[in-house]
Amino acid sequence: MRAAGALRLGREVEGISALDDLLADLCARAGTAASIAADMRLCLNEVLANVISYGETAGEALRIDVRLDAGAGEVRAVVEDNCTLFNPMARPPVAPITGLDDAQVGGFGIALIRATAREIGWEALGATGNRLSLVCGTG
Amino acid sequence: MQMTQEELPGGIVKVVLTGSLDIPGSARIDLPMNVIAGARDRVIIDFGGVDFLASIGVRTIVKVARAIGNRGGRVVIVNPNEAARKVLASTGVDTIVTIVDDLEAAQAAFA
Numbered sequence: 399m400r401a402a403g404a405l406r407l408g409r410e411v412e413g414i415s416a417l418d419d420l421l422a423d424l425c426a427r428a429g430t431a432a433s434i435a436a437d438m439r440l441c442l443n444e445v446l447a448n449v450i451s452y453g454e455t456a457g458e459a460l461r462i463d464v465r466l467d468a469g470a471g472e473v474r475a476v477v478e479d480n481c482t483l484f485n486p487m488a489r490p491p492v493a494p495i496t497g498l499d500d501a502q503v504g505g506f507g508i509a510l511i512r513a514t515a516r517e518i519g520w521e522a523l524g525a526t527g528n529r530l531s532l533v534c535g536t537g
Numbered sequence: 538m539q540m541t542q543e544e545l546p547g548g549i550v551k552v553v554l555t556g557s558l559d560i561p562g563s564a565r566i567d568l569p570m571n572v573i574a575g576a577r578d579r580v581i582i583d584f585g586g587v588d589f590l591a592s593i594g595v596r597t598i599v600k601v602a603r604a605i606g607n608r609g610g611r612v613v614i615v616n617p618n619e620a621a622r623k624v625l626a627s628t629g630v631d632t633i634v635t636i637v638d639d640l641e642a643a644q645a646a647f648a
Contacts, residue, residue: 411560436589436620443559443591494629495599498606503599506592506628513627 428468444507453481472535538562555586558594578610584617
């Protein structure tokens with residue numbers, strides 16, 4: 399069985415909690431493995447934290463549309479925004495910390511997405527919009 | 538996210554975290570964790586009640602571990618769940634904090 403849903407978010411961080419709730423509900427209905435649901439929660443949290451914190455919208459209100467499709471063995475997500483173009487996968491990967499001397503405090507969000515998602519896709523939506531596709535799980 | 542503190546023998550402070558270390562959760566504990574990082578050298582962070590760890594939470598832990606580690610102190614994380622363990626390992630946080638399964642092992646890490 400599959401379960402699908404969608405949510406529109408703005409700049410408010412409370413939207414992330416609402417998306418967590420939607421994901422949990424869909425995964426419960428689809429019988430998604432808990433570890434896969436946790437992986438997608440992590441990816442979405444990182445994506446939304448980046449968009450909410452750094453997304454620039456050229457005067458418009460920030461609009462983030464998230465579509466989720468959960469199955470027993472995987473969860474698919476599509477995140478679309480109206481921000482200036484930003485392909486997170488084009489960023490050079492941040493190296494993991496190896497000791498106190500190189501213990502940077504930030505930059506791990508994209509690294510965690512890369513380490514967690516099975517598939518990651520990005521495309522531009524015109525000149526001011528991004529579509530990020532994520533798949534977690536084994537299919 | 539909730540945070541409580543308990544004094545243990547040997548000048549150790551145990552910090553118990555409960556909830557999600559996401560954006561709102563990390564915002565709630567950042568200041569009190571910074572206070573601990575500035576004042577204490579032996580810190581156990583009980584992760585048993587942490588159900589979710591995102592990069593914003595990693596940032597909080599790294600700041601604390603770096604401040605304490607640079608003074609010669611130590612941070613020990615106890616009982617993180619499997620998902621949190623994965624995040625701590627893939628970011629390399631496990632190279633600057635000690636991760637153990639229970640409180641006894643955490644206290645032994647300061648011996």
